[in-house]
Amino acid sequence: MKKFDIKKYLKTIIILCVILVAVVILAVLKPSETDLFKNTSPEMQKMIEQDANSTRKRVTVTYNNLLIINYASLSTSGAKVMSEKYVGFLGKVYPADKGGMKITGQMVNYTYRMLGCGENLMHGAKLTITLTTLTVLFGVLLGTILALGKISKNKILSKISGAYIFFFRGTPLLIQLFVVYFTVPGMFGFAWRDVFSSSDPEAVFKGAFVASVIAFALNSGAYCAEIVRSAIQSIDKGQFEAAKALGMTYRQTMTRIIIPQSVRRMIPNVSNEFIMVLKDASLVFAISLMDITTISKNIMTSEGSYLVFIPALIIYLLITAFFGFVFNKIEKKFSVYE
Amino acid sequence: MKKKVLSLVCMAVLAFGLVGCGNKDAASDTKTETPEVTPASVATDSSVADDASGEAIDISGVKLISDGVLSVGADVAYPPFEDFAEDGTTPIGFDVDIITAVADKLGLKVNIINTAWDGIFAGIGVNYDVACSAITITPERQETMLFSTPYINNYQSVVLRADDDTEIASFNDLEGKTIAVQKETTSDILMSDYKSTGTINVQIVANEKITSCFTQLLNGEVDAVVVDSTVADGFLNSSDDYKIVYKDTAEAEQFGIAISVDNPELQKAINEALAELEAEGYIQETYDYWFGTVAE
Numbered sequence: 001m002k003k004f005d006i007k008k009y010l011k012t013i014i015i016l017c018v019i020l021v022a023v024v025i026l027a028v029l030k031p032s033e034t035d036l037f038k039n040t041s042p043e044m045q046k047m048i049e050q051d052a053n054s055t056r057k058r059v060t061v062t063y064n065n066l067l068i069i070n071y072a073s074l075s076t077s078g079a080k081v082m083s084e085k086y087v088g089f090l091g092k093v094y095p096a097d098k099g100g101m102k103i104t105g106q107m108v109n110y111t112y113r114m115l116g117c118g119e120n121l122m123h124g125a126k127l128t129i130t131l132t133t134l135t136v137l138f139g140v141l142l143g144t145i146l147a148l149g150k151i152s153k154n155k156i157l158s159k160i161s162g163a164y165i166f167f168f169r170g171t172p173l174l175i176q177l178f179v180v181y182f183t184v185p186g187m188f189g190f191a192w193r194d195v196f197s198s199s200d201p202e203a204v205f206k207g208a209f210v211a212s213v214i215a216f217a218l219n220s221g222a223y224c225a226e227i228v229r230s231a232i233q234s235i236d237k238g239q240f241e242a243a244k245a246l247g248m249t250y251r252q253t254m255t256r257i258i259i260p261q262s263v264r265r266m267i268p269n270v271s272n273e274f275i276m277v278l279k280d281a282s283l284v285f286a287i288s289l290m291d292i293t294t295i296s297k298n299i300m301t302s303e304g305s306y307l308v309f310i311p312a313l314i315i316y317l318l319i320t321a322f323f324g325f326v327f328n329k330i331e332k333k334f335s336v337y338e
Numbered sequence: 339m340k341k342k343v344l345s346l347v348c349m350a351v352l353a354f355g356l357v358g359c360g361n362k363d364a365a366s367d368t369k370t371e372t373p374e375v376t377p378a379s380v381a382t383d384s385s386v387a388d389d390a391s392g393e394a395i396d397i398s399g400v401k402l403i404s405d406g407v408l409s410v411g412a413d414v415a416y417p418p419f420e421d422f423a424e425d426g427t428t429p430i431g432f433d434v435d436i437i438t439a440v441a442d443k444l445g446l447k448v449n450i451i452n453t454a455w456d457g458i459f460a461g462i463g464v465n466y467d468v469a470c471s472a473i474t475i476t477p478e479r480q481e482t483m484l485f486s487t488p489y490i491n492n493y494q495s496v497v498l499r500a501d502d503d504t505e506i507a508s509f510n511d512l513e514g515k516t517i518a519v520q521k522e523t524t525s526d527i528l529m530s531d532y533k534s535t536g537t538i539n540v541q542i543v544a545n546e547k548i549t550s551c552f553t554q555l556l557n558g559e560v561d562a563v564v565v566d567s568t569v570a571d572g573f574l575n576s577s578d579d580y581k582i583v584y585k586d587t588a589e590a591e592q593f594g595i596a597i598s599v600d601n602p603e604l605q606k607a608i609n610e611a612l613a614e615l616e617a618e619g620y621i622q623e624t625y626d627y628w629f630g631t632v633a634e
Contacts, residue, residue, distance in 0.1 A: 055510055057535035081477070182553050191558035193516075201541050204516045204559055288518070288543040288550070298544075301456050301522045304482065 026068035031088035033063055036072040039093060044074050044084060064112035071096070071108040103307065111311045114295050122205040125315055128291045131212060132278045136224075138217035139277075140270060143224025148254070150229055161225065168222035173215070174283050180215040181208065181287040208287045220277060227269040231262035264334040271327040275320055292316065395610045397444050399603040402467055408446040409466035410437050413455040415547050418572030418628045419472040420450075432568075432628040436489055437470045437595065439620055443611035455522065455546070459483060463598030468608070472566065474524045475594045484605045487612055488592030489621060494525055495567040496584040497574075499555060506562070506584040509538065515561040516541040518551035524591055525564045552580065566591075571629045 006013075040048075044059065051057040064071040068089075073096075075083040085096040087105045096105030116124025149161030168176070185191055192207030200206070235258050243253040282293035290298070296312040299305060403409050412433060414420045420431040429450045441448045451466050462469050462483060474492070475485045496506050505511065509532055519526040521544040532538050543560055545551050551563045556579055563570075563580075570582050597605045615621050 051535070055508075055537070056532075057537040060531065060534040062534075182550075182557065185557050185559075186553070193559050201514065201516070201539070204541060204543055207559060285546060286550070288545050288554070290544070297456055298522060301459075302527075304459075 023068055026090065029091045030068060030070055031091060031093050033065075033070070033072070036063070036070060036086050036088050036093055037074075039084075039086060039095070040074060041084060044076075044082060047076060047082070048074075062109070064109055064117070066108055066112055066117070069104075069108055071105050071112070073105070073109070106303075106305060106307060107311060110296070110299055110305075110308045111315070113299070114292050114308075114312060114315055120202060120205075122202065122209050123290055124295055125292050125319065127209070127284070127289060128278060128281045129319060131209070131216065131281050131284070131291075132274060134213050135216040135220050135277050135281075136270065136274045138213070139220030139224045139273070140228070140266075142217060142221030143226075143228045144259075146221060146225035147228035147232060150225065151232065165222045165225050168219050169226075173219050173280060174286060176219055177212060177215040177283060177286060180218075181211040205289065208284070208289050212284045212287060212289065216277065216280070220273065223273055224270065227266055227273065228262070231265040231269075232258055234265055235261055260334070264331060267327055267331040267334065271324065274323060274327070278316075278319065278323075395444055395607050395614075397446070397603075397607050400444075400607055401601055401603070402446070403465075404449075406446060407449050408437070408441040408444065408468065409449045409451055411451050411453045411458055411461050411466035411469040412471040413458060414450070414452040415549065416472055416569065418575075419569065432490070432624060433470045433472060435624045435628075436615070436621065437468075439615055439624075440595075440608055440611040443614060444607055455520075459596065462596055463601065467598070467601070467604060469596040472568070472593055473596050474591045476524070479596070483599055484597040484602060485594035486597065486605060486608045488594050489612055489616075490568065490593045490625065492591045492593055493567040494528055494564060494586045494589070494591070495570045495582050497552075497555070497563045497565060497570050497580050498561070498583050500579055500581050502561075504561075504583070508584065509564075509586065511584075512540050512562060512564075513538045514540070516543060516559075517562045517564050518543045518545060518554050518560040519564050520544070520548045520551060521546055523566070525566065529564050555580065568629060575629075 047059050048061075051059050058076045060073075060075050062071075062073045062075075070088045071086070072088070073083065073085040075081070083097075085102070085105050087094045087096045087101055087108065089104075094101045096102050112118070114124050116126040119126070121127065121130050146161045146164060149157045150165070152158055181192065192211050193203045194207075195210055196203040196206050239257055239261075240253060243257055248256070282291050284291055285294040285297075292312055292315055296308045299308045412420045412429065414422060414429050414431075416431075418431050419433045420429055422428065423430045429452070434448075434450065437450075438448050449466075451461075453461055453465070455471070458469050458471060458473075459479070459482070472492075473479075473485075475488060479485070494509075496509070496512070498504060498506070509529075512532075517529060517540055519529055519542060526542070526544055529540065529542050533540050533542060543551075543554065545554070548565060548569060551560070551565065552573060554560045555563050567582070567585050570580075574580055574582060595608055597608065612621075
């Protein structure tokens with residue numbers, strides 16, 4: 001391992017530090033939650049007081065905190081619509097009812113919702129990231145087994161793996177998802193929700209999440225199998241022969257010589273698969289989960305604001321940038337074998 | 339040689355299959371332009387046509403996307419308002435009957451364009467002249483589009499599995515339950531409001547299609563479905579698996595035909611047509627046909 005060369009990274013470190021300091025300053029100067037709600041009109045406060053003892057409450061209170069900026073809104077439903085919005089930034093509270101501040105407020109709110117802040121792992125960007133990571137993880141594992149099966153000399157094993165790959169690559173992911181979520185439980189008389197305790201209010205989303213991880217991983221396994229197979233078969237045949245000449249068994253040859261080398265050749269393709277799954281993850285809308293795309297489409301239809309797609313794109317780009325970086329590092333690490 | 343013969347046979351089969359498909363498509367294309375195969379519409383269309391020839395509504399100032407045709411956007415997966423007939427290509431349903439009768443009054447043909455509920459409003463005036471797809475008239479929507487006079491009343495209702503004995507006397511009894519709604523419908527908006535205001539603590543599962551909600555209910559993924567009473571009535575007509583336990587009769591909603599904001603002439607013409615149909619009893623007749631006699 002080379003000595004850590006600080007000079008090479010100096011620029012990056014300085015930029016990161018400046019950003020960090022700026023974020024900390026902005027976060028500290030940001031007005032508190034109580035400050036944001038201080039300007040609430042007496043009318044609205046009266047409504048809130050009425051709500052306290054009512055069986056049908058009318059006021060929706062929203063508070064979104066996004067590290068350096070925060071947003072609060074109070075709104076009522078019904079014939080007489082009242083709505084008050086505030087944005088807090090740099091120690092000041094701005095009303096966000098019109099103009100630039102309205103757009104800023106909307107952006108904070110949309111970003112907050114798309115990131116899935118204040119929700120568990122089954123919402124927004126968190127859902128997209130968890131689902132994609134788990135899918136690719138299980139997919140590569142399953143794919144390695146399938147690839148070894150397909151290139152094995154055992155005819156039955158090879159045929160089964162081939163058939164599996166044929167089936168899962170030849171049918172659309174959306175239909176596979178439907179089958180796992182609707183058809184299988186319907187036929188065998190169970191519900192995905194029952195996998196979790198009945199007292200868990202989020203059970204329905206967790207059930208759908210488990211179903212989607214299963215469907216996605218089964219599908220991704222088929223694609224990864226071909227990635228792994230091509231990587232293994234790209235290793236020079238001479239290495240097999242050399243290992244055999246040294247008296248190594250098939251298992252030893254695979255685990256010690258072939259697979260470590262093929263990992264590096266796999267990485268670019270796996271990274272491709274990862275990004276594909278990342279975008280395919282929006283298919284979970286079909287089984288009631290809300291990922292970034294679904295949430296942005298929802299906001300578009302309910303509020304008619306096309307601006308929502310800008311933060312959506314930025315969130316996607318940030319996620320791909322981060323994982324692209326990670327895959328780059330892994331590839332560098334494994335290239336020592338070549 | 340054997341292989342060659344086999345592949346030739348395969349190709350022939352494929353080719354025949356494709357030709358077969360082509361024919362069917364052509365047939366259905368002509369059908370969709372005149373979707374009047376349902377008994378209700380067939381029965382009344384003749385009388386409507388007679389009336390129309392007598393005193394046609396003036397549509398000289400109306401802008402249409404294609405001449406002589408009223409293009410209608412609908413999310414055709416919402417029985418009994420709109421659904422595909424057994425052949426899978428002909429749209430049928432309450433909305434289809436109503437809009438066909440309206441177009442007849444105006445001396446126009448109907449072309450139903452199947453579109454996703456997401457973005458259905460964005461297509462009005464662009465891809466189709468009007469949207470008629472069980473659309474609730476709301477103040478927010480009225481800001482961006484015109485509505486015809488309402489042609490049906492609707493209530494939010496709670497549907498349970500037939501074997502579920504839970505008592506639901508109001509939406510507040512859904513406390514702690516998991517419910518399914520169709521995404522971005524009035525049911526979704528209402529239930530989200532109940533949740534966001536803290537009135538009740540409820541888990542809302544939003545689906546693209548109402549049929550997904552009912553499958554989830556049947557599979558036991560959710561405890562209840564909150565849905566338009568009209569849709570629930572239609573579902574209950576065709577299945578014994580569900581029951582309606584509560585209808586929110588206090589807050590009625592009205593469905594209207596949505597029209598582009600810069601086409602008030604069309605709105606006026608459609609309103610006249612609807613008024614005539616109402617007077618003739620056609621709307622009530624169609625309602626009874628599609629929803630049974632459970633109307634309030």
